[in-house]
Amino acid sequence: xxxxxxxxxxxxxxxxxKKSLKCEQHMGHRAxxxxxxxxxxxxxxMFVYSYEKLSINESVPSRFSPECPNSSLLNLHLHALQPxxxxxxxxxxxxxxxxxxxxxxxxxLTVV
Amino acid sequence: LxxxxxxxxxxxxxxxxxxxxxxxNNIATNDYITWYQQFPSQGPRFIIQGYxxxxxxxxxxxxxxxxxxxxxxxxxxxxxxxxxVYYCLVGDLKNSGYALNFGKGTSLLVTP
Numbered sequence: 001x002x003x004x005x006x007x008x009x010x011x012x013x014x015x016x017x018k019k020s021l022k023c024e025q026h027m028g029h030r031a032x033x034x035x036x037x038x039x040x041x042x043x044x045x046m047f048v049y050s051y052e053k054l055s056i057n058e059s060v061p062s063r064f065s066p067e068c069p070n071s072s073l074l075n076l077h078l079h080a081l082q083p084x085x086x087x088x089x090x091x092x093x094x095x096x097x098x099x100x101x102x103x104x105x106x107x108x109l110t111v112v
Numbered sequence: 113l114x115x116x117x118x119x120x121x122x123x124x125x126x127x128x129x130x131x132x133x134x135x136x137n138n139i140a141t142n143d144y145i146t147w148y149q150q151f152p153s154q155g156p157r158f159i160i161q162g163y164x165x166x167x168x169x170x171x172x173x174x175x176x177x178x179x180x181x182x183x184x185x186x187x188x189x190x191x192x193x194x195x196x197v198y199y200c201l202v203g204d205l206k207n208s209g210y211a212l213n214f215g216k217g218t219s220l221l222v223t224p
Contacts, residue, residue: 004155033212042199042214043156055209090155097210098203100146103155 003027006091006104014112015081021107023074023091031097032074034066035090037106043090049074050097081111115139116200116215123221130187132218134200137181145176145183148199150217156199160185195222 005024013019023032030051035043047066048056054066063085065077074091088108094101117135124130136145144163148156160167162174162183173186187194199217203210 031210035214042197042217045211045213048209048211050209056206056211058211088153092155092212094212098142099144100158100161101212102158103148105155106153108153 004091004093004102004104006089006107008107009105010108010110012110012112013078013081015083017081018077018079020078021076021089021091021109023076023093023104024072025093025102026072027093027095027102028071029093029095029102030071031094031101032068033092033094033101034074034076035092037088037090047076048097055097078109081109083111086110115202115204115213118198118200118215118218120216121219121221123223124190126191126222126224127189130190130194130220130222132185132187132198132200132220133182134185135182136200136202139180139202140205142205143202145174145180146201146212147172147174147183147185148201149194150197150199156214159198190220190222192222192224194220196220 007022032049034046037043046060049068052068067075088106090106092101092103146161147159150156160174167174175184197217
């Protein structure tokens with residue numbers, strides 16, 4: 001089973017709202033990732049968690065706040081977003097962070 | 113930043129073999145080479161991964177020369193459903209962790 005589950009699939013939020021994206025995997029993977037993808041562009045790495053600790057933050061604005069409550073869950077907390085933050089947000093997990101990663105189907109976020 | 117270079121686009125007819133080459137001149141000793149397929153509005157799907165020589169699975173083959181500075185993804189007998197963007201990834205070891213950054217990818221169009 002190589003399934004990474006993301007919820008919700010779609011989210012519309014206002015610029016003053018606070019919302020969270022959730023990601024779950026039960027493959028025992030020790031690395032988890034958040035990516036942002038705009039239309040017709042490649043995914044852009046945002047954060048990497050390794051063994052439940054934040055290891056990489058690719059200079060992401062503080063209105064995006066990641067959290068890894070346990071080895072199976074990864075959250076992305078959103079606050080005071082801008083319309084240009086509208087994108088497909090992808091979560092991925094990998095066994096060790098050095099080899100392959102498996103992606104969820106993403107959350108389509110629209111900021112109005 | 114991605115460490116890979118691929119052709120922007122390729123065209124093929126159904127039933128043909130397609131070879132997509134990726135250049136990664138600065139690949140490090142510990143780096144693996146991983147290929148993904150992505151359809152619009154979906155998460156990338158893992159295709160194949162290799163370290164050296166040749167790897168084959170049920171959907172593709174990956175050829176890696178001895179110097180590992182490039183790799184070639186081979187898709188046998190493509191069908192219309194293989195129309196997608198294909199990404200080659202090589203990890204980027206940073207001080208704090210290991211990043212999987214996407215390059216621009218190759219947009220493959222398969223026609224009848």
